[in-house]
Amino acid sequence: MVDESIAPDPDLYSTQHSCYPDDWQSETTSIGSSIYRGLMQNGRRYQTLSNKEYLIPSDDQMFETYEAGHLVGLVLDSHRENPLFRSPIGHKPKHILDIGTGKGNWAIDVADMFPEATVRGVDLFPPPVTWMPPNCVLEVDDILNEWTWREPFDLIHMRIMIGSFDPTEWERVYKTCYDHLRPGGWIEQIEASPFILCDDQSLPLDNVLRSWGPNVSGCGERAGRHLDAIDTMKESIRKAGFVEIHEQPYKWPIGPWARDQKYKEAGTVNYQHWLSGMEGWSMWLLTKFGTPEPWTKDDVHVYVAKLRAELKNPHFHIYQRARRVWARKPMPNEVPGKTVEKEIKVEDD
């Protein structure tokens, strides 16, 4: 893995130009600027660092979506002293890693919270940040490459990595996390489901919003990237050797319909999250793996416009499931198999 820290420069995010004239490029700057330029497809910009296509674009609209998703999580855990994570890593962690950092929101907030720690965020595309705390390092790399970080981490975090890996790659990611945590260090992952649910009769059975989850997850399956990390991560984390596994389920309301003030606020932000996110979440999946045949860009635009119009209906009591799992790497004296595995399910509070 190449340790390629990217100095933030907003100009570099323009798709219109690169910083260097083409005839002046060394091999290195050429690689660097092509990473920033990405690949334009169906009006969206995608990462080019990995040869394997990643299904979600890395562009301004998607970074706005990530910002909104970050806020949904913060609002729902706003009653907690630390709304960013649950792993009990104490007050003096030294090294923290955020895999697939997106816009870097989580890594930046955690770096602010622990000024003595080094917090790294890594992603396939350079996060568009103009300022970050001095103890935060945002790096561009593919997490599937060999890791070159030498310091063992106290905490490795992942959020909304749904669809990023096939099952074998997921296994590798958890195993590599295990190997790179200090004994007693923690892994934490939070994932959301793409299915739009409704516990009462307020969303008609034939409403187009009900088609979204089956549609995108069907595409995910055909693409070999199952969109079910929310339901598989706990078992995968256990299989990788972690103990003391905790989980907390959440309901993320979509829209401001909930009576409770916290859920109303979270639903309002999550509504924006969905409005800005749906096109990007589905464009690659539907244009490559849509049925009965791959959709056109216009098909996707029309579908998303219909979904957006329905999302605006305040009478639909709709939500998506999310789940947080956190678990510990055993100490060397914890003999595998003899450890009494403490498993705790925390109810949505």
Ligand SMILES: C[S@@+](CC[C@H](N)C(=O)[O-])C[C@H]1O[C@@H](n2cnc3c(N)ncnc32)[C@H](O)[C@@H]1O
């Ligand atoms: C849905 S986004 C979530 C971003 C961020 N964790 C958040 O919650 O705001 C997933 C991120 O994982 C990154 N990603 C996917 N595959 C990756 C890989 N192999 N190595 C590094 N980052 C990856 C994507 O580029 C994307 O930014």
